[in-house]
Amino acid sequence: MSIQWIQQAINYMEQHICEDICYDDVARQVHMSNYNFHRTFSLVVGMTANEYIRSRRLTLAAQELRTTDLSVIDAAYKYGYETPESFSKAFSRFHGSSPKQAKQNGARLHLFNPLVIKITLEGGSIMDYRMEHKEQQQFIARVKAFPNESINDDNDHSVPDFWTACHEKDLVEPMRQLRAEGKKDLYGLCGPALKSETHFNYGIGVLVDADTDMEGVQRLLENGYTMWKTEPTDYAVFKCMGTDGDCIAETWNKFYKEFLTQTGYEQTEDTDYELYFEKGESGLFCELWIPVRKV
Numbered sequence: 287m288s289i290q291w292i293q294q295a296i297n298y299m300e301q302h303i304c305e306d307i308c309y310d311d312v313a314r315q316v317h318m319s320n321y322n323f324h325r326t327f328s329l330v331v332g333m334t335a336n337e338y339i340r341s342r343r344l345t346l347a348a349q350e351l352r353t354t355d356l357s358v359i360d361a362a363y364k365y366g367y368e369t370p371e372s373f374s375k376a377f378s379r380f381h382g383s384s385p386k387q388a389k390q391n392g393a394r395l396h397l398f399n400p401l402v403i404k405i406t407l408e409g410g411s412i413m414d415y416r417m418e419h420k421e422q423q424q425f426i427a428r429v430k431a432f433p434n435e436s437i438n439d440d441n442d443h444s445v446p447d448f449w450t451a452c453h454e455k456d457l458v459e460p461m462r463q464l465r466a467e468g469k470k471d472l473y474g475l476c477g478p479a480l481k482s483e484t485h486f487n488y489g490i491g492v493l494v495d496a497d498t499d500m501e502g503v504q505r506l507l508e509n510g511y512t513m514w515k516t517e518p519t520d521y522a523v524f525k526c527m528g529t530d531g532d533c534i535a536e537t538w539n540k541f542y543k544e545f546l547t548q549t550g551y552e553q554t555e556d557t558d559y560e561l562y563f564e565k566g567e568s569g570l571f572c573e574l575w576i577p578v579r580k581v
Contacts (some may be wrong), residue, residue, distance in 0.1 A: 465499075
């Protein structure tokens with residue numbers, strides 16, 4: 287089975303994803319016996335054709351439940367399940383959230399993208415994300431402007447160096463001390479890189495709300511800190527798992543190559559940010575919050 291035939295099989299599955307098909311039907315399309323197709327596809331792709339179809343259907347079902355008025359019952363029948371109960375069980379096992387929860391902000395969802403055959407296989411991996419809505423927020427931050435071209439320069443370390451400098455100059459801890467115990471999370475705030483501007487702003491800060499010492503905020507504002515405000519926005523939220531900032535770059539890469547191309551969202555010109563938890567889960571470097579809207 288050549289790479290071109292694998293792509294042909296994948297294309298057929300994608301074109302008929304909501305129809306009553308299984309790997310037997312796909313095998314006929316590429317003129318192979320069921321056994322040879324099943325074995326070869328599984329060895330090359332790392333999953334069976336039926337697993338691929340199921341994962342793609344559950345991904346598409348989640349996106350449609352999330353962004354439209356499609357009911358759970360209609361989604362079950364549309365995506366090939368005999369009963370809403372069987373759909374709900376499969377959906378919950380795959381996503382970690384129920385179909386009803388998928389319609390709400392904060393639901394944990396998996397993104398399983400179509401495979402694209404080039405020299406290697408791309409996509410077809412699970413990318414965890416959730417959608418959140420935030421009303422207007424404000425932060426107190428230490429802010430610096432950076433050249434727009436530094437965003438896409440893998441060899442540019444100016445933002446990490448800014449973090450190092452702020453820690454060395456003891457500019458971060460005074461902000462954290464403004465927050466109540468257990469709520470001293472740090473934010474890496476990134477303003478949009480606008481075509482009309484040569485630089486973008488990046489800030490290191492903390493949330494300003496009812497749990498923040500406002501007198502302390504005022505003192506810091508008088509000493510070179512900045513109040514950073516965001517507008518009401520929907521965010522796609524991704525967990526960056528790793529020990530250093532490389533996992534952030536990897537997540538951004540997947541966001542552009544996989545999330546945007548498959549979900550029908552686009553990034554907006556609002557603040558994106560990294561959220562560094564005071565007490566985060568094991569292996570979590572930060573959460574990446576990216577402002578998006580449905581196209």
